[in-house]
Amino acid sequence: MTRVAAVDCGTNSIRLLVADCDPATGELIELDRRMTIVRLGQGVDRTGRLAPEALERTFAACREYAGVIKEFGAERLRFVATSASRDAENRADFVRGVLDILGVEPEVISGDQEAEFSFTGATKELTAHEHLERPFLVVDIGGGSTEFVVGEEHVRAARSVDIGCVRMTERHLVVDGVVTDPPTAEQVAAIRADIEAALDLAAESVPLAEARTLVGLAGSVTTVAGIALELPEYESSAIHHSRISYEQVRAISERMLKETHAERAAIPVMHAGRVDVIGAGALVLLAIMERIGASEVVVSEHDILDGIAWSIA
Numbered sequence: 001m002t003r004v005a006a007v008d009c010g011t012n013s014i015r016l017l018v019a020d021c022d023p024a025t026g027e028l029i030e031l032d033r034r035m036t037i038v039r040l041g042q043g044v045d046r047t048g049r050l051a052p053e054a055l056e057r058t059f060a061a062c063r064e065y066a067g068v069i070k071e072f073g074a075e076r077l078r079f080v081a082t083s084a085s086r087d088a089e090n091r092a093d094f095v096r097g098v099l100d101i102l103g104v105e106p107e108v109i110s111g112d113q114e115a116e117f118s119f120t121g122a123t124k125e126l127t128a129h130e131h132l133e134r135p136f137l138v139v140d141i142g143g144g145s146t147e148f149v150v151g152e153e154h155v156r157a158a159r160s161v162d163i164g165c166v167r168m169t170e171r172h173l174v175v176d177g178v179v180t181d182p183p184t185a186e187q188v189a190a191i192r193a194d195i196e197a198a199l200d201l202a203a204e205s206v207p208l209a210e211a212r213t214l215v216g217l218a219g220s221v222t223t224v225a226g227i228a229l230e231l232p233e234y235e236s237s238a239i240h241h242s243r244i245s246y247e248q249v250r251a252i253s254e255r256m257l258k259e260t261h262a263e264r265a266a267i268p269v270m271h272a273g274r275v276d277v278i279g280a281g282a283l284v285l286l287a288i289m290e291r292i293g294a295s296e297v298v299v300s301e302h303d304i305l306d307g308i309a310w311s312i313a
Helices: 052-072 083-087 091-102 111-123 165-172 185-205 219-228 246-256 261-265 278-292 304-312
Strands: 002-009 013-022 027-037 076-081 136-141 146-151 155-161 213-217 243-245 296-299
Touching: 002 052, 002 304, 013 052, 013 304, 027 052, 027 304, 052 091, 076 083, 076 091, 076 304, 083 091, 111 136, 111 146, 111 155, 111 213, 111 304, 136 219, 136 278, 146 185, 155 185, 165 185, 165 278, 185 278, 213 219, 213 278, 219 243, 219 246, 219 278, 219 296, 243 246, 246 278
Parallel strands: 002 076, 136 213, 213 296
Antiparallel strands: 002 013, 013 027, 136 146, 146 155, 243 296
16 A cells, blocks of 8 residues: 545645555545635636635645645655646746645646546546446536546546636626626526537547446536435535436526525535535536436546546555
8 A cells, every 4th residue: 555645726626635545456545535615716717817815725725734644644745736727827826835835846737637637536436337338428527627538447538628617607607706696697698608619629529429427526516416415414425426317417507596695505515615606517517418418427526636646656
């Protein structure tokens, strides 16, 4: 076993996994997994820069994670940064801060690398489930981008496109600095148009129509699953490998785009940092399911973070 620590810093959240990994057997024993909403991508789509307050929230989470990594005595650490830090003019400030706190430079990976990690993390366990038809289509709906990966045991094609719950919310639902609550029909239509255009782009590189099993990753998908399962609180073990029907996703997407902030915040599984962006995130998932004709989505709690861990094991 090799004890590793993986950090995934996205547009909306930063996450840590400390695990013992055995590449020979494919066994991953989770020791600590945690997530903090830091909204690193706050305003990036509009300004092209990481906001000072967003950087400080991220660095505060890094300081917490540094303590956890030290406590468990991880032998190796890899810090991967995704969409927001790819887009920012001042990403050197971000790199310097992470290096000072954790002692490693964040790797600002490409969308294709991000997709590779997501596919590995999501499907390593599923390959043993013979009843799930191949190929898999893994979709990782993040804050700033969504990754599409088709493959069987290995990646066959991948594409990252710039639709995500934070980016769509900030681009279409924020008026004078305030999120429209609930959004208008015109705003929802504008989000949908962006999603459809992005799906057209993804389909140029990834054979979406060939997918037989849809696997959904990240907070928007797991939150939709938690709502569908009517969980009294967020329970990772209940959500992991749950199968949520198209009808459930459609009903929840419509509900999230009609409810007020207070109504969404009162949902037991809803993380406070997702209240304003879940409507856009659920709509991305719904549009994907409609595009490929998926009757259900298999939800995975194992994703890019697990893929990062395997890459250093």
